Amino acid sequence: MDLLLIVLLGLAMGLLFGIALEKSRVFEPGMILGQMRLQNFTMVKVFVSAIVTGLIVLACLHGLGIVTLHPKALSVGAQVLGGGLIGVGMVVAGACPGTVFAQIGAGYKDAWMILLGGLVGAFAYGYALPLFAPYVGGAEKMTYADITGWPFWLLALGLAALLFVGLILLEKWRPSASEIGAEFDGRGCGPQS
DSSP states (O other): OOHHHHHHHHHHHHHHHHHHHHHHTTTSHHHHHHHHTTSOOHHHHHHHHHHHHHHHHHHHHHHTTSOOOOOOOOOHHHHHHHHHHHHHHHHHHTOOTTTHHHHHHHTOTTHHHHHHHHHHHHHHHHHHHHHHHHHHOOOOOOOHHHHHOOOHHHHHHHHHHHHHHHHHHHHHHSOHHHHHOTTOOSOSOOOOO
C-alpha cells in the first residue's frame, strides 16, 4: 500500500473518530468522571463502538493480505500498572490521551497543560523503561490466532460480533437518552474556563 494512501486513510479515520468524539461529548471532563464513577456509560459505548469498527476494518485488511499484524508481547505487570496510572490521571485531569485534542479544539484552556503533561510523561516513561523492565516482565509474542489455530480475521469478526451484542445489552440497560438527556443535540455545551 502506498505511503500517501496510508497517511490519507489514517487522517480520514482520525477525522471520523474526532467527529464521533465531539458529537458524543465524551471529551468533556464531566462525562469522563461520570464514566469513572460508573454513573454514565456513554464513553464506554463510544469507545467499544470504535473497537468494533477497528476490528472489522482490520479483519478485512488482514484477510485480504493488505496489512500484516505485529503483535506485542504480553506484560501483565506493565499493563496493570500502566492502566492504573492512566485511570488515576484521567480522573485527576478530566481527560484522556484520546480526548485531549478534542478538548483543545473545543477551547478548553487546561487541555494544553494536560497535553504537555502527557508528553512529559511519555518521555519520562521512555527513559525510565530500562529501570522497570526487569520487574514488569514479558512473555513471548503470542496471539489468540496462534493458540486456537483459527485465522485472525475470523477471531476479529467473532469478537466484534460479541462486543456488538454487548453494546446492545448495555444500551438496553443504560439507554443513552437517560444518560445525556432526550433533548441532547450537542449544542449549548461549550468549553468551561
